[in-house]
Amino acid sequence: EAGVAQSPRYKIIEKRQSVAFWCNPISGHATLYWYQQILGQGPKLLIQFQNNGVVDDSQLPKDRFSAERLKGVDSTLKIQPAKLEDSAVYLCASSSRTAHRGYTFGSGTRLTVV
Amino acid sequence: DQQVKQNSPSLSVQEGRISILNCDYTNSMFDYFLWYKKYPAEGPTFLISISSIKDKNEDGRFTVFLNKSAKHLSLHIVPSQPGDSAVYFCAASATGNQFYFGTGTSLTVIP
Numbered sequence A: 001e002a003g004v005a006q007s008p009r010y011k012i013i014e015k016r017q018s019v020a021f022w023c024n025p026i027s028g029h030a031t032l033y034w035y036q037q038i039l040g041q042g043p044k045l046l047i048q049f050q051n052n053g054v055v056d057d058s059q060l061p062k063d064r065f066s067a068e069r070l071k072g073v074d075s076t077l078k079i080q081p082a083k084l085e086d087s088a089v090y091l092c093a094s095s096s097r098t099a100h101r102g103y104t105f106g107s108g109t110r111l112t113v114v
Numbered sequence B: 001d002q003q004v005k006q007n008s009p010s011l012s013v014q015e016g017r018i019s020i021l022n023c024d025y026t027n028s029m030f031d032y033f034l035w036y037k038k039y040p041a042e043g044p045t046f047l048i049s050i051s052s053i054k055d056k057n058e059d060g061r062f063t064v065f066l067n068k069s070a071k072h073l074s075l076h077i078v079p080s081q082p083g084d085s086a087v088y089f090c091a092a093s094a095t096g097n098q099f100y101f102g103t104g105t106s107l108t109v110i111p
Helices: none
Strands: A004-009 A010-013 A020-025 A031-037 A044-048 A053-056 A065-068 A075-079 A088-095 A107-112 B010-014 B020-027 B032-038 B045-052 B057-059 B062-067 B071-076 B084-091 B105-110
Touching: A004 A088, A010 A020, A020 A088, A020 A107, A031 A075, A044 A065, A044 A075, A075 A088, A088 B105, B010 B020, B020 B084, B020 B105, B032 B062, B045 B057, B045 B071, B057 B084, B071 B084
Parallel strands: A010 A107, B010 B105
Antiparallel strands: A004 A020, A020 A075, A031 A044, A031 A088, A044 A053, A065 A075, A088 A107, B020 B071, B032 B045, B032 B084, B057 B062, B062 B071, B084 B105
16 A cells, blocks of 8 residues: 655755645544654644644644544645744654544654755 | 663574564553664654454564553564564554654664
C-alpha cells in the first residue's frame, strides 16, 4: 500500500510569512494526525482528525496555526504568521483505528523560519 | 511537562551484542506503549508495541519489557546489526487518547 504522502519536503521562510503543508494519508485511514518535532525533542501532537472532524487540537497554537481535513481525506496545516520557534519537522500520520497499533508516519516537512 | 522520558540521548553497541534502550514514564494511566525507529530524513516507523496487561512482547530480534510498578520500559535488540543504527522513540498513551513521545535515543551499531 502507498504510504503517507507529505509535501513539500523542505521549506524555508522568513518570520511573519505564512506557510502551508499538505498530507495525503493511507487510503481508508480514518484518523489523521499532525505532529511537530523540534530538533532534539520527540514528536508533539498538534491536531488529530477522525474523518473530517477534529478529535483533539488542545496543543495547537490556534492564534497562528490552523488545519483542515476537507472530505475526510487529505489535510493541510497552515502557519500564519510564522515565528522563529516554529522551525521544526512537521509530521503527518494516519491510522485505521484511533491511536493503537501505531501510526504510519509520512517523511515530514522540514520548516526553517529565518 | 515531559510525561515520557528517554534519558540516554545516544548509545553505541558492537555488532552482534545486545542493545538496551530505556524509557520512563510518569502517567500511571498509560496503558499502551510503542517503540518507533527513525532513519534520517524519514518519518518514524512502528517497531513493536506492548499493552499494560503484559510485561513482555517479542518480535524477532526485538523484545520490549514493561515494568509497571517502576513505570519503565525497555527495548532489547539481540543481536544488534549495523542496519539497526537509527533514532528510537518510545511512546505511551492512555486508552483512546494521544500518544506522548520521548525525546529519542540515537543508536549506533559499530561493525
